[in-house]
Amino acid sequence: MPADPHLPVAHLRPPRNWINDPNGLAFHHGHYHVCFQHNPYGPEHANMHWGHFRSPDLITWEELPLALTPTPGGEDADGCFSGNAISDGDRMVAFYSAFRTDRWAQPVTTAESRDNGVTWTPRGSLLIPELPAGATMYRDPYVWREAGRWRMLVGSAQAGGRAAALLYESGDLEQWKYRGLFLDRAPQPVAPGADTGLGWECPQYLHADGRGALLLGAWDPELGPRRTVVYPGREQAGRFLAGNPVPLDHGPDFYAPALLPAPDGRWLLWGWSWEARDPKWVRESGWAGLLTMPREVTLAEDGSVRQRPAAELLALRDERAVTATGETAGTAVLGTVGPSFDLTARLEPRSAGSAGTAGRLRLVTSADGTEYLDIRIDAAAGELVVDRDHASLDPRAHGGTYRVPCPEASAVSGAPVELRLVVDRSVAELYLPSGRALTLRFYPTGGAPWRIEAHAGGEGSLGYTVGAWNLRPYTMRYTADSNTQSALPDAGLVRP
Incomplete structure (x- = not known):
């Protein structure tokens, strides 16, 4: 079978089936870990699992077995949706949205790995079972450590047509206290014909030296995900004091970026680039979506977010x-x-x-x-x-x-x-x-x-x-027992 001329060689994705949001980004025990929303059974948005790659250098990548799999009858029975991961001593902990078709919300649950991401043990229950009053959408936790405490943002929409990022805090990753609205806004224009949405998905918080930038997926209840916007600003007493929003990426095919704090002090970012072709062509090709190249992101003095390809990519x-x-x-x-x-x-x-x-x-x-x-x-x-x-x-x-x-x-x-x-x-x-x-x-x-x-x-x-x-292509080692690759004749081989 001839190679697909549109399948990328230097962007992360498995050779077949669906991917969307980057998830579970962390540096742990010498490896960069990049997970992603993944349907291992076809090129459609369904059957959401977490696929998983790791790398010591952002150039040589190893596919690991699926990190998260829906639990039949469990809180995530119909999908393990978006979230992030942190490195905590000898373990990694993934925080994610538990999806079931019999409820409107996607509350937060967790899974953990103690073998550098090879296997994961699901929590089996909800981490935050009670949702704040007024939330009409709730999804996509983002957890980070700051000033000796753990903090979490969750994307939401509020009654009255305002999108919001919700703030929680914890001392032990188990007991979480709701601190209130980190930022809430009615839709605001960011470009001609484009605004910040009625709900926010995939919140990410870039911060340094007292300044910050809140990255948010603009979501519409009828149209779904639209674009990624950035609010520059700073935090004061648990609230984000925001300036005017701007697009993070000016192209049409970028959404749901995720941040990874690198061990050398850099912030790295991957985004999802969706397809720009008819669904029939996607089905014929057998794959959909890819992750952007890793980007170094910094905060400028004026509060803007600056992006460039990660320095390691020069080796390609x-x-x-x-x-x-x-x-x-x-x-x-x-x-x-x-x-x-x-x-x-x-x-x-x-x-x-x-x-x-x-x-x-x-x-x-x-x-x-x-x-x-x-x-x-x-x-x-x-x-x-x-x-x-x-x-x-x-x-x-x-x-x-x-x-x-x-x-x-x-x-x-x-x-x-x-x-x-x-x-x-x-x-x-x-x-x-x-x-x-x-x-x-x-x-x-x-x-x-x-x-x-x-x-x-x-x-x-x-x-x-x-x-x-x-x-040069990434060096990719695929896992022979991965669901993603089980039907491929060259599973487990190195793609040069």
Whole structure:
């Protein structure tokens, strides 16, 4: 059976079936642990388990047996939904949403591992059986240790149409006291046609030096998950004093990020990138969803969250495929790459005009040039525009254009535009020096190699300095007895 040309090689996911939210992120006994929502039986959102990978270095990954499995007749009988995990001495403890179809809430329960994540023992009962008054949605615990105590946020919606993150505290991980609303808000705009939602899922709290950022999944009761938003601010007496919300990621295919505090003091983040193709195509392919590359996230002085690929990922760069410096008044072909690559670019529009496109970088994926992904400079708006309307010749793939603020792109700036683009077959992650990011999925039908082009805009010219490296795949060791892999003939083998 031929390899699927859209299955990523440097993004975490099993070779088949469904995944969504990253869960259970922790560093324990020398390993990074990354769990995720997983249906081991098909490419649909159903039968929620926790899949599990671990790594000593973010490059070499081992799949472990399923971490969490629904207990027939138990509190999580119909699904082990989202949450997180912590390292506590010799054990890991997972906190997660217990789903049953006979109740509207997803209350918190736990499981623990004492063998570095290989096996997990479920609690068998609810950790917090009584829900706060007024909650009309309740799910997705996030636990961390701060100032000698354990703290927990739970996502919710409140009566009256306000979303809220609820705060609990504990001295022993067993007895939890409800402290009240950490933050609650009616829907607020974050972008044209986008707001912060009627409910919040997957709360995550990034904090340092008295500053903080609350990461929240904007949820709608009819449409479901929509986008991830960030409230910058600071905590005071158990309440979060929030500024104006902004998107965490400016792309259409990013949701439910999860944080992992690394042993060297960094914060790492993974997100879920869902599919942007018709469900029938998903079923035919046999897989759905992937996790983004790990990102280092920091809090800037202005409270914004800055993102960049984790430093370890530089080790995935193979031979340098493109080295190009020059200027063009038309189109310049810079070189070719494989379907997984890491690219850096410095673009300098040289034009007296101030309106329209001031230049673009184009990834051409078909021999005749009709299939391509565009990144163009909008000088009037001061934005980069990522356009996937022509990124797949298959009509089942989604299109659309998406914008990320880039002050350097403004015609009055005069500064060069710098970017980093990581593409892995069907996913593109764009990073700017400002720390902004944009994630989207696309599905080229043409075969490798792909061609990198620079295009001038209007009557001006475009200066460029571009470097690109083909990506080595992660080294993946799959577990022979994993439900995810049991039907695969190469289960247990190393994928180079």
